Amino acid sequence: MKAKTKGFPGQIIHFLPANLLSQIARHPLGVGLHIKCLGWYPKAHSHGISRPHGLDESILIFCTRGKGWAEIDGRRFAVAAAELLFIPANKPHAYGADDHDPWSIHWAHFAGTSTASYANQMPVHEYVLSITSADAREIARMFRESYRLASTGLTERTLLLVSHILRYVLGLLFFQTGRSLGGASRVIAHDLTKSIEFMRANVARSLTLHELSRHAGLSPTRYSALFRDQTGSSPVEHHIRLRMQAACHYLDATALSIKEVAVKLGYDDPYYFSRIFQKTLGCSPLAYRRAVKG
Secondary structure (H helix, E strand, O other), X not given: OEEEOOOOOOOEEEEOOHHHHHHHHHOOOOOOOEEEEEEEEOOOOOOEEEEOOOOOOEEEEEEEEOEEEEEEOOEEEEEEOOEEEEEOOOOOEEEEEOOOOEOEEEEEEEEOOOHHHHHOOOOOOOOEEEOOHHHHHHHHHHHHHHHHHHHOOOOHHHHHHHHHHHHHHHHHHHOOOOOEEOOOOOOOOOOOHHHHHHHXXXXXXXXXXXXXXXXXXXXXXXXXXXXXXXXXXXXXXXXXXXXXXXXXXXXXXXXXXXXXXHHHOOOOOHHHHHHHHHHHHOOOHHHHHHOOOO
């Protein structure tokens, strides 16, 4: 990985040499996802790239300040601060900085057998993600740590670590609730964070779908569809899992009997509680308590 300093003042670029890239791409912990190059372009005036045939690698661009644009699938997308542009492999594209307020961007190119699965997390024909200020700070921190690691020297371990940092960044993007889609369409997903906080605050009782949807300000049908789309489970199933997580805590950290744990979580029938626990955890409460952990 060579660091280059010409171009935009203060820029950082790290490219992976072909022989080392081949080594990382074959490694069992790199074959799924490995970094190919990454960098930082501050106030990238006149920055612009056109690739009519795409690349055989995916691209992630994180705009921290200013504005930019991208053209994909015959559509033009605006990219603003606290937004990320995700371009899948082999997708023809062009992108660049705004003429009047040029973007400052962290960027990474990556490949591997898992990259298509990450790309599939994006809705069809959408390529821009908006993120929270907390996530923006964390992602910027992860990029800076990657630059630091790359500058210490090129070793297999260092590059595998940088690749795993990128996996963490992708996890933040795709597996947190409340993610917003940017770009031209500006489709906004309903933030379920408060709904899940409501579930956690009410683990000691049963919650119905109608009660949960009413708290979220949505119809039961719309709420269920959004919840399943963002979490992979129904709202009621998710609440049951939270209740069973609380049960695990009581079983691990207290001497309460199974009946007492059931009552604490709003289950009047300890046998019904045990059946729910077995279905959710795959073992009985007693077996869970007796199991050696840690």
